[in-house]
Amino acid sequence: MLVSLFTCPLCHSPMQPAPDTWRCDGSLNPKQTAHTFDVARQGYVNLLPVQQKKSKAPGDSQASIEARKRFLNAGHYQVLQALIGQQMQQLLAKRGLEDEPSKTPANWLDIGCGEGYYTQAMAELESGLIDNLIAADISKPALVELAKVSKTTGKLWYQQDKDTSAGTTIIYPLVTSAANLPLSAHSMKGISSIFSPILPRAFAEVLTDDGYLIIAKPDAGHLASMREALFDDVREHDSDKFLQELSSEFTLIHTHRVSHELTLSANDLSDLMTMTPYAYRAKSEKRQALLDVVARQAFSTEAKFVVYVLQKAPNLSDAITHLL
Known part of the structure; x- marks a missing residue:
């Protein structure tokens, strides 16, 4: 059993895991009431x-x-x-x-x-x-x-x-x-x-x-060679x-x-761009031009x-x- 490993994100009271719902003991809540957090099916x-979110779907x-x-x-x-x-x-x-x-x-x-x-x-x-x-x-x-x-x-x-x-x-x-x-x-x-x-x-x-x-x-x-292909100013x-x-x-x-050393196919390179900030920082025409080149020949870069x-x-x- 975990003893006070987790704390409530709302009132910071000790919280214990449970298969269906996590519940704090409310000891640090001025109202002395517990907060509950449901376990997702996954x-x-x-x-x-919600008050700690900066957008509707962060991350x-x-x-x-x-x-x-x-x-x-x-x-x-x-x-x-x-x-x-x-x-x-x-x-x-x-x-x-x-x-x-x-x-x-x-x-x-x-x-x-x-x-x-x-x-x-x-x-x-x-x-x-x-x-x-x-x-x-x-x-x-x-x-x-x-x-x-x-x-x-x-x-x-x-x-x-x-x-x-x-x-x-x-x-x-x-x-x-x-x-x-x-x-x-x-x-x-x-x-x-x-x-x-x-x-x-x-x-x-x-x-x-x-x-x-x-x-x-x-x-x-x-990823120097990839960044050089995507940006005018690296x-x-x-x-x-x-x-x-x-x-x-x-x-x-x-x-x-x-x-x-990485040798990337067009699919690999597309995934790499999508998983990094380059997905939105690079101009779309620059991204597409690079992918067109890699479609004909594998791309090399260094991680x-x-x-x-x-x-x-x-x-x-x-x-x-x-x-x-």
Whole structure:
């Protein structure tokens, strides 16, 4: 049973999962009444109140999700998926004070998880490393896809009592905002943000004191030949521009870079454009001209990624209080 892992997005009272309806206990609600959130038939839970939405249907569209599924499942970004899994494995299996691998299960948050390409790989890490994997995104269609796959693999959260064995990672697909995470303070051992928003204060709040943050971004030169074909003025990726704003809450401990040559068909390239901001930033005639060329000959470009591994910085005031 999860004890106060989840909190109500409306009143922040502790909330417990249940197969049909999640209900907070109302203890922090001035009216002392409980809020309820129904479980969708696919298995995700919508914890994004209407007052926290900036549009009627926030997040990625169904077309973008379908394009990303096809592109990623073809293995084009597998090198990034593997690198992230490797870094998580190393962090969670770190040796303890007695030089023995730590086997204490951890809670992990994959923020901006989309349809779950990276999330599903996280759930397949060494047994026992991750207990609860919180998959959060603002897009309801994306969470529908993730919940379906999680259920097929027997990892969906409400299957844990009847279908899963000890050591299995349990996935909780949640529609929610990164700025208003429905999670208890200091409840997450780690957070992964893969091409997703970076919110230092919100992340630090839900991480344990020694928690980790893994950030993946496009590196300089990412998809350079494609961007040159689509735009007259190509702006280079400034991948580390957010590190300064993170410095008050986190310490950078590792930086990793990985690249992969891509040879894309017209369908692959169309999916890649649809799943990225290029779908609306590039002029339609530029997109079509590139697709016409690729229809006759495969297109080559290079995917380049940078992965930052950070650790939550000690809270100096808390440390002084503890010493006193």
